[in-house]
Amino acid sequence: MFSNPVTASANAACCLSLVTATGQVSIEFESAETVTLWLAGISHTLNTGGQIVQLEQDEKPAAGAGPAQAPQPKTGGRRYSVMPYIAPAELPLQPQELAQQMAARRPTLMALSAASTLLLMEEGRDFTRYVKRPDGAFVAEPVLLWLNQTAGEEALYWCAPGQRLAQPNQRIALGAISDIWL
Numbered sequence: 001m002f003s004n005p006v007t008a009s010a011n012a013a014c015c016l017s018l019v020t021a022t023g024q025v026s027i028e029f030e031s032a033e034t035v036t037l038w039l040a041g042i043s044h045t046l047n048t049g050g051q052i053v054q055l056e057q058d059e060k061p062a063a064g065a066g067p068a069q070a071p072q073p074k075t076g077g078r079r080y081s082v083m084p085y086i087a088p089a090e091l092p093l094q095p096q097e098l099a100q101q102m103a104a105r106r107p108t109l110m111a112l113s114a115a116s117t118l119l120l121m122e123e124g125r126d127f128t129r130y131v132k133r134p135d136g137a138f139v140a141e142p143v144l145l146w147l148n149q150t151a152g153e154e155a156l157y158w159c160a161p162g163q164r165l166a167q168p169n170q171r172i173a174l175g176a177i178s179d180i181w182l
Contacts, residue, residue: 007026007130007138007140010028010128010130010140011028013032013035014028014029014030014031014032014034014035015027015028015029015035015182016029016035016038016039016180016181016182017180017181018042018156018172018177018179018180019177019178019179019180019181020172020173020176020177020178021176021178022176025129025156025158025172026129026130026131027127027128027129027130027143027145028127028128028129028130028140029125029127030127034125035182037117037120038121039080039180039182040114040117041114041117041118041120041121041147042156042174042177042180043080044114044117044118045118045147045149045154045174046082046174046175046177049154049174049175050084051082051083051084051175052082052083052084053080053081053082053180054080054081054083055078055079055080056078056079056080056081078181078182079179079180079181079182080179080180080181080182081178081179082177082178082179082180118147118149121146121147122146122147122148122149123146124144124145124146124147124164125144125145125146126142126143126144126145126161127142127143127145128140128141128142128143129141129142129143129145129158142160142161143158143159143160143161144158144159144160144161144162144163144164145157145158146158146164148166148171153173154173154174154175155171155172155173155174156171156172156174157170157171158170158171
């Protein structure tokens with residue numbers, strides 16, 4: 001997705017795409033540290049729910065692979081697979097360890113606890129969402145992105161900045177995520 005004219009100016013280090021069986025959500029955050037923070041929060045929430053987030057080898061998605069709207073990172077790209085937890089021979093990385101691996105050059109981020117990270121995500125932040133319209137054109141739109149963990153639901157919602165309206169067609173359930181691309 002990040003190889004077309006509209007998204008070409010996006011900073012690849014600040015982008016994250018969440019992929020489900022039915023589509024994807026691609027977000028540009030203000031910094032690589034913020035991407036790492038949100039990834040750590042998503043990983044923590046999924047781990048708590050019995051799923052693991054595992055780094056696959058650095059790769060670009062193959063042409064035609066994955067869902068019809070598979071993300072296309074500008075250069076390289078890291079893919080994290082989300083899968084049900086199965087007792088392994090050795091323990092998987094904890095969310096904090098995963099974030100430490102990703103942000104080895106950014107130690108200040110690691111001072112945040114999982115609870116603090118989730119609180120920041122629940123408050124929400126304004127970011128840029130990249131969307132492929134039905135006519136095939138890509139658009140960049142400002143959005144407020146936040147984590148909702150109420151009534152047993154764990155989902156990311158987005159809407160126009162300053163509104164905080166939870167719409168069913170503007171959400172991605174964390175349990176539906178199959179891959180995360182950086």
